[in-house]
Amino acid sequence: MTRNGKYSPGEAADVTGLSLDTLRYYEREELIGPIERLPGGRRVFTEGDIAWIGVVSCLRDAGLGIADIQRFTTLLRTAGDPASRVEFLRERRAALIEHMARMDAALGVLDDKIEYYGARQAEKSARA
Template sequence: MTENGQYTPGEAAAITGLSLDTLRYYEREALIGPIKRLPGGRRVFHEGDIAWIGVVTCLRDAGLGIADLQRFTALLRSEGTPASRVEFLHERRAALVEHIARMDAALTVLDDKIAYYGAREADAAETIRS
C-alpha cells in the first residue's frame, strides 16, 4: 500500500485476486471506477475501490453477467432508487436459487452414477478373484 491508503494496480490485483487485464476490463465496462489517476496518468486504487471490486467479484460468482453488472452499477450511480436496486437483487437472487437447485440435482445424479459404477467395478473385481 502506498501513502494515504492508495494501492498500485498490481497491489489491487493481488488483493482482489483478479488480473490487471480484468481490472482494466471492468473499468472499461464501467463496472468499477472511475479509478483515480496520479498526475503521471498511473491508476491508483483506494479502499473503496477494492471493496467495490469485491462486490463485483461476488456478483460475478453469483452468475451475473457483464450486462447485469452494468445495469446494477447504473442503478447505483444515478438511474435507480433503493426499491429498484432491491428488486434487481431479488430477481438475481431468485435466479441463483434456481441455479443452485439445478446444480444440486446434477450433483445427486453424479453421486448416484459414481455409486452405481463403483459398485459394478467392485463386483467385477470380485468376480475376477473368484
C-alpha cells in the same frame, strides 16, 4: 499497500485475485471506477475501489453477466429509487436459487452414477 490506503494496479490485482487485464476490462466496462489517476496517468486504487471490486467479483460468482452488473452499477450511480436496486437484487437472488437447485439435482445424478459405477467396478474386481 501504498500510503494512505491506496493500491498500485499490481497490488490491487494481488489483493482482489483478479488479473490486471480483468481490472482494466472492468474499468473500461464501467463496472468499477472511475479509478483515480496520478499525474503520470498511473491508476491508483482506494480501499473503496477494492471493496467494490469484491462486490463485482461476488456478483460474477453469482452468475451475473457483465450487462447485469452494468445495469446494477447504473442503478447505484443514479439518484433513482432504492426500491429498484432491491428489486434487481431480489430477481437475481431468485435466479441464483433456481440455478443452485438445478446444480444440486445434477450433483445428485453424478453422486448416483459414481456410486453405481463404483459398485460395478468393485464387483468386477471381486470376481477377478
